[in-house]
Amino acid sequence: MTLLLYAILVFFWLLLLFYSALTVAGLWQRISSQAPEKLKGDYPNVAVLIPAHNEGVVIEDTLNAMAKLRYPGELNIYLLDDNSKDNTAEIAKEFAETFSRIHYIPVPPGYPSGKSRVLNYGLSISSSKYFVVYDADNEPEADAVEKLIETAEQTPKAAGAVGYVKTKNASANLLTRMIGLEFQVFQLLMQCGRWALFKIGSLAGTNMLLRRSVIEELGGYDPLALAEDAELTVRLTALGYVLPVVPLSRTWEQEPETMKTFIKQRTRWLNGNLYLLEKSFQDRSAWFGRTFMLSLQHVVTYLFFVLLLVVSDIFFIAGITGIGLPLVGAPLEMLWFMTYIVYVCQLLSSLVIDRNLTVKNVLLVLVMYFTYAQIFLFLLFRSVTMYTISRARKKTIVWDKTQRFKGNVE
Amino acid sequence: MGDNLKLGVLLLLLLAAGWAILVIPLPFAREVAFVAGLSVLVMAAVHERYVFLYAMSAILSYGAFLTFYAFLTGRQSVSELPYIYSHLLLTAFLLLYWVLLNKIKHIGYEKDELKRQIGLLQKYTGHSELLTANEFIEQAAWIMKAGERKKEQAWFVEISLEHESRRTRDSLMASLERTIKNTIRQKYDLVTSVNDTIYLLLKDTDEAGAARVVERYHENLRTELNLLEPPFRVAAVQAMDLGQLAAALGRSS
Amino acid sequence: MEKNLKSCGLLLLVLTSGWTILVFQFPFSREIAVASAVSIVILCLIHDRYSFFYTASVIVSFGAYLIVFMFRNPSLQAWELYYITSHLLLTVFIVSSWIMISYIKNLGYETERMKRELDNMRKTQHGTDVLTPAEFASQAVYILKAAERNRKETWLLTIDIGTVGKRMRNSLLTALKQAATETIREKYDLVTSTEDKIFILLKDTDGTGAECVLRRYQDKMRGELNFVNFPFEFQKEQVFHVQQLRRFGEATV
Known part of the structure; x- marks a missing residue:
């Protein structure tokens, strides 16, 4: 004993x-890192993919932020509507009718439900050298995509790049404030720290840029993976690609404001990681x-x-x-x-x-x-x-949508 | 660094004074400790102009009380010394705290004032990098003077957003501002944006020249927007004097 | 006021934890008191970017020391809570000191930065109508751009008083600056100055025009000064491109 x-x-x-x-290591990486240099030649074309299902509460702010993205090359924004029953479509169509680079794309229903399948569809209807994924509650800063591209293009063997995620409703309550702090320390240790020590980065589900040729090499997203970002990271790393971290590329996302929503979201993430764990064994x-x-x-x-x-x-x-x-x-x-x-x-x-x-x-x-x-x-x-229980019953765990909130945004 | 060191020394002296109040068995030590602790909060909360007044009141009041107490109890001069030390300690504590507080608050006020001055002198607005309204008027004064001397025209163009959708209004305005910057002659013409209107001052041009700029703007916007009709109304007049521009922008010239 | 209350709340926390360390007899209280006092001084002296490293190092080092100490003195393990309390007191003191001092220092750094920014943004030199070098550079870009478009010439006059004795230099510079602002065309030409030189940028003129302005300027000076031959140098040069004015500021780079 x-x-x-x-x-x-x-x-x-x-x-x-x-x-x-x-x-x-993370602290050292953050202190010593500099802003990526501007590209000397043309900027490659980029497709922004935004999977959305019943995002009426937040999609207006998201698309406003997308419309303000500054990018020196060709940029197209695809709102992938996964059969929303609220006013997501109405709002997205309004933006698409106004701005030439915003496109509303209804995704045909299919199995299994979830972000991976929707992203695969988005990849199939777009063509660009790079694509970047944003969750539907994200508001990236105007230069977020530009900075990701500059880093990805100038890092040898980079499959893409990963930016930072900040919490826009951190001041809503104690829970959101603590979630914000958790994200901060996670990004310091697991993104910057691991990059500094092992040159390992990992895809976050949002503010992540990938080269199209890489995802094609991998055969697309695994539609059964609930944590599609972590799953893709393992496959990318196995092929010898790196994912540099870009702290200056920032997006602001909404975090759960109630304990019930938080538990549902984190259970989904943990299930995704358990799936990954099982796969790795x-x-x-x-x-x-x-x-x-x-x-x-x-x-x-x-x-x-x-x-x-x-x-x-x-x-x-x-x-x-x-x-x-x-x-x-x-x-x-x-x-x-x-x-x-x-x-x-x-x-x-x-x-x-x-x-x-x-x-x-x-x-x-x-x-x-x-x-x-x-x-x-x-x-x-x-x-x-x-x-x-789900494995014993041979059932697939379905995607559990995170509830969105309005108000109390920083 | 010198200021920082002074701060540190003040803090240490304050700590020492407070420790002395707590530890040295002087008369009314507990009451003095209570007043000192309370004073820390009160002096932080009240406006700066009352802080010294409060400190002086506390010091003088305690002094008056001790004097009265000494009279009442018929103290001899030798046994008065502990009361004097007690008063000195409280005085030292309050004055040290007042100085420290003053230093901290002063830096804050100085920063606020600088921020205000910078705001006035700012040439470009943060997000759109167009000129601020103040800078637009200042530079317009130079252009108008030059135009007067050389008998050249300047044209004042107002582009007012007319778009029903509240949802896309903000992004649309950002798009319009971004495009106008790339349409005008750089470091030559002036552009600013106030509320939902963009104002241009086109230098050394005439009515036809102003119309050409507007046409070029329409062309540039076609690659940004999907709308068939432009979402704005244009009004162009010859700029005769600065007052005309200032009135349009809601400023004094 | 909220910010002041916060910093005073922190100060109260520092004072309370400091006094607790001094008054209560927890293990290593004397050593902690010394370390705390020294830490205040060090935190004040070092740059803010190293403050956290110092704070974390002290906390972790003391913790590591206590662990080793407890391993070597197993009989004291029944009193672990007291040692933990000691560590907690030091941690509370040093962390609250760090936050408070960091806040004040950052206010100071921000104020210095804003002062520099304000200096750069000021258009005219204190008490005069003469432009600051930065503003001169900024406006010169517009003038040169216009000259390029309109195929006009721009001339730079330089008056160098470097050879004049230091005693008189200041007063002489003031007089020369005043004369320069009265000589040039208002809101048309530009004037700036450094410690020992005055620069005049003449717009839309040629060599003869520049010579004319120079003579007018010298005549004005003769009315002010007693010199028969001026003890300073006059120079004129045509400005072809912005890089010639690089010495004045970032706007021309």
């Missing part, structure tokens, strides 16, 4: 040190070469780290309540406390680098470990249960 506890502690701390290294090629780091990280994050989080919580509660702990000769409470401190420092780093160090954000950072981080234990339990 003592040996097991020691093993857990050592492994836990190795993981923590790994994430700390990612934090430092079945496919040995996922454990060779550059995909090794990606696959290892998946296993470590979604299996071991969460289990260790449970163990550390048990130790903390036992320590506070005075319940007798096995004699391990180690200062468990102190160790737990330092994991909390390291977690807080990671979050503070992201505040510093994104220049939103405020009293409110710092106070939230201090409580996030006890509140927001713990929700993920419940989410993983829920996802694993749903996934296991």
Whole structure:
């Protein structure tokens, strides 16, 4: 038992040190990176694909932002309407009738439902050297696409490029503020940090640019994948492509404002990652070469780290309540406390680098470990249960649409 | 850096004074600590012009109280010293805090004032990079003067957005502003945008020249917009004096 | 006011945590007090971009030290909570100090940047009608563009008073600037100056015209000054392209 506890502690701390290294690498990457240089020749043509299903609440703001995109080359924007029943079509058609580069495209119904299938359709009706995907609640900054292209064209072996995602409704409530902070630290560690250390980037579901020839080489999106961005990242990496991160290319997206919507969304993401995990266990090629780091990280994050989080919580509660702990000769409470401190420092780093160090954000950072981080234990339990049941019944988990909100935008 | 160091020293002195209030067993230590803590909040909340008044009132009031207390209890001069130290500590604390607060607030006020001045002198608006209305009028003064000397015409063109759809209005205006920048003669003609109207001042031209610019604008917009009819109304007049332009823009010349 | 309240709230937090460190006898309280005081000074002295690294290093280093200390003193493990409280006190103190000092420093950096921006944006030199070099450059671009279009000439006159004694230079410069603004055509030609030179840009004129303006200027100066022969140099050159005026500012680059 003592040996097991020691093993857990050592492994836990190795993981923590790994994430700390990612934090430092991410900080260094952000500090030292410069804006991409302008291209000397012509800018390649780009298709912007926006999958949309019942996005009437947000699509007007999105298309307004799209209409203001500045790009020196040919740019066409395709609103891919996946059988919306609200006024998405009406709004999109109004924009298409006004602006020559905005196009309204109704997507024929099909199976399975979801973003991957819709994107594959969008690719089939467009032709351009590059395509960039935006979710329907995203408002990219005017130079977002330009910066992605400049980086992709000037990075050897780049399949495309990935920009940053900011939270536009961060001030709506505590949940959205914490989601915003989570995105910040994720992008610092998992995007910039991994790029700095391993030259690995990963596609986000939005503000992501890809070369058309690459997606054709891969055979398009996997329509069964709920986390289509993560799934595509693994396949891209296996082929030897890189995905540079472009922090200066920014889009603003809306995050769930209620706990119910948040749980639905994150369950979908986790299910998607579990699908990926299962795929990686079945496919040995996922454990060779550059995909090794990606696959290892998946296993470590979604299996071991969460289990260790449970163990550390048990130790903390036992320590506070005075319940007798096995004699391990180690200062468990102190160790737990330092994991909390390291977690807080990671979050503070992201505040510093994104220049939103405020009293409110710092106070939230201090409580996030006890509140927001713990929700993920419940989410993983829920996802694993749903996934296991669906696999046992040989059923496909369907795409679960995220509810949109109006108002309280920053 | 010198200012920052002063700040640090002030902070340390304040900490030391506060610590001394708490730790040294002087008379009324608890009450003084309470007043000091309360003062931190009050002096932060009130307007700057009342802060010193508050500090002085607190200091003098406490002094008056101690004097009165000393009279009442018939204190001898030797045993008055602890009361004097107590008063000195509170005074030091309040004055140090007042200076620190002043420094912090002053930087904030200075920044606000600079922001205001920069706003007035700004030549270009942030998003569209057209001239600000103020800069347009200032530069127009030079053009009008030059035109007067050389007996050349300048033409003032108003392009007012007329588009029913509220949804696409904002993006449409951005598109119009972007296109006009690429239509006029760079560093020669002037363009600004106020509310939903674009204003041009075309230099060294005549009515036909102004019409040609408008025609070129229509052509450029055809690649941007799908609309059959242009979503704006155009009015062009010869610019006779600065007052005419200023009135149109809602400014004084 | 909200910002002031926030910074004062932070100050209160700094003071409270500082006093708690000093007053209560938690483990290593003396060492923490010294580290806290030194940290205030260091945070004030170093540039803001290094503040977070310093803060995080102190917090993590102290934590690492405590872990090692506890491993080596297993008998003290029953008192872990006190050591954690010690660490928490230091963390609260240093983090709130860092945020407060960072906020004030950033206000200061922003103010300096805005002052520089404002200096660049100012059109005229203080108390005169003479343009700042940046504004001179900006307007010169328009003049040269117009000259190019209309096939007209532009001439630059330079008056160099570098040889004049330092004692008189300031007053002489003022007089020369005043004379220059009275000599040129208002809202047509441009005037600027540096520490020891005055520059006049003449629009739509030729060599003879430039000579004429120069003589007019010298006659005006003779009315002001007692010199028979001026102790400064006069130069005139035709300006063909914007790069010749690069020394005046970014607008011409």
